[in-house]
Amino acid sequence: MRKAFYLLPVLLLLCLGTALSQTPFSRGVNLTGWFQVDGPGQIQFTKYTKLDLVNIKSLGCDVIRLPINLHFMTSGSPSYTLDPMFLSFLDSVVVWAEDLELYLILDNHTFDVTSNTSPDVGNILTKVWKQMAQHYKDRSDYIIYEVLNEPHGIAASLWGTIQGEVINAIRTVDTKHAIMVGGVNFNTYTELQNLPVYSDPNLIYTFHFYDPFMFTHQGATWNTPSMAPLAGVPFPYNAAEMPATPSTFIGTWMETAMNNYPTQGNVAYVKSLIDIAVVFKNARNVKLFCGELGVFIPNSPADDRVYWYEVVRQYLEEKGISWTTWDYQGGFGLFNKGSNELFDHDLNVPLLEALGFTVPPQTPYTAKPDSVGFMMYTDYIGEKLSNVSYGGTLNFYSSNLPNNGTYCTDWRGFNQYNTIGIGFSPVRDLTRLKAEGYALDFMVRGNAAGIKFDVRLIDTKVDATDHPWRIGYTIDETVSAWDNRWHHVHIPLNSFNERGSWDNGTWYNQEGRFDWSKIDRFEVSTEYTGTSGKVLWFDNIHITNLDTALVRESGTVGVGDVMESPFTTLNASPNPFDHRTVISYYLPSRMKVSLEIISADGRKVRNLVSEVQPEGYYNPPWDGCNDSGAPVPGGVYLCILSGDDSQAVCRIIKS
Numbered sequence: 001m002r003k004a005f006y007l008l009p010v011l012l013l014l015c016l017g018t019a020l021s022q023t024p025f026s027r028g029v030n031l032t033g034w035f036q037v038d039g040p041g042q043i044q045f046t047k048y049t050k051l052d053l054v055n056i057k058s059l060g061c062d063v064i065r066l067p068i069n070l071h072f073m074t075s076g077s078p079s080y081t082l083d084p085m086f087l088s089f090l091d092s093v094v095v096w097a098e099d100l101e102l103y104l105i106l107d108n109h110t111f112d113v114t115s116n117t118s119p120d121v122g123n124i125l126t127k128v129w130k131q132m133a134q135h136y137k138d139r140s141d142y143i144i145y146e147v148l149n150e151p152h153g154i155a156a157s158l159w160g161t162i163q164g165e166v167i168n169a170i171r172t173v174d175t176k177h178a179i180m181v182g183g184v185n186f187n188t189y190t191e192l193q194n195l196p197v198y199s200d201p202n203l204i205y206t207f208h209f210y211d212p213f214m215f216t217h218q219g220a221t222w223n224t225p226s227m228a229p230l231a232g233v234p235f236p237y238n239a240a241e242m243p244a245t246p247s248t249f250i251g252t253w254m255e256t257a258m259n260n261y262p263t264q265g266n267v268a269y270v271k272s273l274i275d276i277a278v279v280f281k282n283a284r285n286v287k288l289f290c291g292e293l294g295v296f297i298p299n300s301p302a303d304d305r306v307y308w309y310e311v312v313r314q315y316l317e318e319k320g321i322s323w324t325t326w327d328y329q330g331g332f333g334l335f336n337k338g339s340n341e342l343f344d345h346d347l348n349v350p351l352l353e354a355l356g357f358t359v360p361p362q363t364p365y366t367a368k369p370d371s372v373g374f375m376m377y378t379d380y381i382g383e384k385l386s387n388v389s390y391g392g393t394l395n396f397y398s399s400n401l402p403n404n405g406t407y408c409t410d411w412r413g414f415n416q417y418n419t420i421g422i423g424f425s426p427v428r429d430l431t432r433l434k435a436e437g438y439a440l441d442f443m444v445r446g447n448a449a450g451i452k453f454d455v456r457l458i459d460t461k462v463d464a465t466d467h468p469w470r471i472g473y474t475i476d477e478t479v480s481a482w483d484n485r486w487h488h489v490h491i492p493l494n495s496f497n498e499r500g501s502w503d504n505g506t507w508y509n510q511e512g513r514f515d516w517s518k519i520d521r522f523e524v525s526t527e528y529t530g531t532s533g534k535v536l537w538f539d540n541i542h543i544t545n546l547d548t549a550l551v552r553e554s555g556t557v558g559v560g561d562v563m564e565s566p567f568t569t570l571n572a573s574p575n576p577f578d579h580r581t582v583i584s585y586y587l588p589s590r591m592k593v594s595l596e597i598i599s600a601d602g603r604k605v606r607n608l609v610s611e612v613q614p615e616g617y618y619n620p621p622w623d624g625c626n627d628s629g630a631p632v633p634g635g636v637y638l639c640i641l642s643g644d645d646s647q648a649v650c651r652i653i654k655s
Contacts, residue, residue: 028063041395067109088571116153122162133174146180189277208292219299231299237265290323294332310354391418446482467501576653
């Protein structure tokens with residue numbers, strides 16, 4: 001009895017230690033390619049919706065790691081002020097995650113595999129993270145901050161100091177949320193032991209796992225030397241199935257990796273590497289998380305890839321380590337190779353089973369001709385469409401006198417052969433719409449004489465004897481005046497002309513083989529010279545059978561008018577909303593501000609702000625009520641921000 005009395009506190013301490021060393025989440029995915037762009041104007045917000053998060057949760061996930069090019073979402077040096085539109089977009093994702101009780105890791109993924117982490121990075125990190133913490137300090141515990149993805153080429157001691165300074169900067173405004181920290185050398189498990197013993201009690205330590213690298217990255221092009229010529233490496237090692245060493249590997253670290261694979265390409269070796277992280281976890285009694293793990297799809301044997309995931313996942317869970325796989329869609333994703341990556345049709349069932357996920361019912365996908373028109377851009381690129389643009393500076397969210405809604409597309413700095421591209425997945429069958437007289441319809445505005453570009457559709461290359469054929473129409477002064485005003489363009493699909501094909505560096509003249517049943521993407525392309533100084537704006541790009549669009553905005557825009565308003569951006573999130581939305585704006589200087597909600601018929605509904613405000617970010621909420629406190633009916637409302645003789649307007653939809 002006496003022994004039991006003394007043993008009880010020990011057991012309690014052991015249990016408490018185990019509880020303290022477990023993360024509040026267990027498994028999930030990285031949601032890549034969404035906020036990993038060069039600026040707020042490049043974010044394709046409709047790439048994912050709340051339904052995608054619902055689908056991810058249905059797999060059995062309780063956490064999503066969201067990579068963000070955070071430093072690119074700022075005004076840059078010296079202040080690195082976070083962009084309000086970026087915060088508005090991110091706020092929506094935060095709300096979705098909280099509604100679904102999904103943990104959301106805000107991963108600062110400002111990362112370049114070819115460039116070393118700057119010794120001065122702390123100057124940026126402390127500024128951006130203090131702002132992020134200020135913005136999200138009152139949100140739920142489902143939100144987690146990750147300081148920086150995969151620091152590399154920087155001394156471990158210096159990085160440990162910088163990371164500590166970032167932790168302290170966050171804690172000056174937010175003592176609530178967990179902070180995720182990791183070591184140098186690309187967050188490798190061997191560097192965990194070199195991290196300082198931080199005093200903060202609410203940290204999660206992270207590492208990434210891609211070993212053996214020769215197996216997980218065969219076919220990858222971003223390494224030196226390129227691993228593109230490597231394919232078919234088995235896991236575990238099997239001498240009869242091993243490919244020959246590519247000639248480009250000779251004399252490099254990859255030749256060494258090939259030579260070592262017989263002893264390293266096996267389950268025991270993989271577990272021994274994970275054990276390095278386990279030793280750290282147990283020694284410090286800390287929460288540990290594997291933020292990335294995965295095998296690149298293109299060149300890896302499918303069954304071996306699945307087996308690797310099963311081995312790694314099971315061992316991580318056996319050791320009490322939570323994880324998120326890289327990634328949901330894409331080269332390391334959860335979908336079948338070469339598929340449309342549709343949740344109901346294309347999930348890789350054996351892979352999901354290996355990861356311990358719940359497998360939803362899968363049915364074959366059946367392609368059908370489009371029977372109605374569809375929007376490709378209006379304020380946002382259409383849902384389930386993709387941005388495949390290249391060249392120039394492209395902003396999908398210009399508030400510079402849009403003809404419809406809140407935004408228009410602004411494109412400048414482009415050269416010959418640059419494109420605005422909107423991709424279709426799955427491919428679209430427009431045969432019926434063409435036969436029924438549908439047209440490409442859009443608003444366009446240009447700033448100078450001589451503007452000339454093509455609008456075109458590109459079909460899918462179905463086999464080695466085929467090419468991605470083009471069909472299009474040329475837009476010039478005969479179609480639209482370039483007078484800095486909006487003009488309506490309506491081009492029947494049956495007016496398009498075949499334009500040939502550019503395929504793997506070779507031009508092919510048209511052969512009458514364009515396939516209207518397999519449209520891969522829509523493009524606006526600057527096929528012509530004389531682009532210097534030219535600027536184009538687009539709004540409401542869609543396929544329709546109606547020629548009724550109106551020029552609603554009659555103002556004349558100038559190239560230098562982009563920042564005419566003193567307000568960087570005015571946004572509401574979520575939008576549409578039901579019970580509550582948060583309005584975001586930034587003031588570059590002290591001014592008298594008025595923020596009002598106006599009904600569609602021009603009546604004042606609510607006065608949210610009427611005061612002098614200093615420079616900074618503001619996020620006043622609107623509860624969907626009028627000044628008397630009564631809920632307003634569903635519909636479209638205007639939010640008008642006024643100050644310094646200028647106004648900014650955004651449209652809010654109440655459900």
